[in-house]
Amino acid sequence: MNNPKEIVRSPSPADLRQVFGANLRKLAQAHDSIAGLCRELQINRTQFNRYLSGESFPRPDILHRIATFFKCDARILLEPVDEIDHTSQDLLHHPVLNEFFGQQITNVPAAMFPNGFYRFSRPSFVEPNQFIQALVMVWRIDGFCFVRGLEAKAAFQQQGLPWDVKSREYRGTVMMQEEGITMLSSRRNATTCSFGFLNKVPSFQSNFWVGFATRTVPEGIDGNRAVRMVFEHLDQDTGLILNAARNVGFCTADALPHFHKRLLRTAEPFK
Secondary structure (H helix, E strand, O other): OOOOOOOOOOOOHHHHHHHHHHHHHHHHOOOOOHHHHHHHHOOOHHHHHHHHHOOOOOOHHHHHHHHHHOOOOHHHHOOOHHHOOOOOOOHHHOOOOOOOOHHHHHOOOOOOOOOEEEEEEEEOOOOOOOEEEEEEEEEEEOOEEEEEEEOOHHHHHHOOOOOOHHHHEEEEEEEEEOOEEEEEEEEHHHOOEEEEEEEEEOOOOOOEEEEEEEEOOOOOOOOOOEEEEEEEEEEOOHHHHHHHHHOOEEEOHHHOOHHHHHHHOOOOOOO
């Protein structure tokens, strides 16, 4: 008589809750506060605490939201998060770089840099005594913060380049830094890239950031490679957005919004 096949015990609901709770506690450690994390996940704080303690388990739609936010898969239910192979994740979360970049740099709290439209200004990289005003949008998907905008039409026309929207569009990602945020953006196929740093400015509405932008060109090319930059959060204010849209492109220092001109310190060279 053959021996009966060994019965493999399936994890009980209690087992799954405990594994999930332990994984969730581990993943939450990379965030400044549980309250802030709950706001980003749009989950009630009391209910989230029950997940952490293993007392409760989320509905499938909430579980999907949590797994998407932390860039995990269904193994978050069955295996300790430290033992899950993450090699299929994006570059900054690759095991080689994860401790140096990873979630601590790609997870930008909305309180630090909100979604919505921004008006930004900076000196032109190529036109002496000229400044650029532009409108960009910031949004979040899958726990990442992105930025999208259009290069100035006049700049493309002057260089004899196609100036349709697709040619001028650039996109990038926003990342955390110890004293602010950084942006890395590019036009399609990495035809031009730029890097920027921004720090929040104390102001009445707390809606300004100042820093610098750099462009990735060889030293011998004429023009600046690093200039000051100002971002102003317009949120979804239609009037402000339309006003900013009407003024995109090249302008003189006198045509800049007053606070932009002040923060750019137009009379002082960038150091």
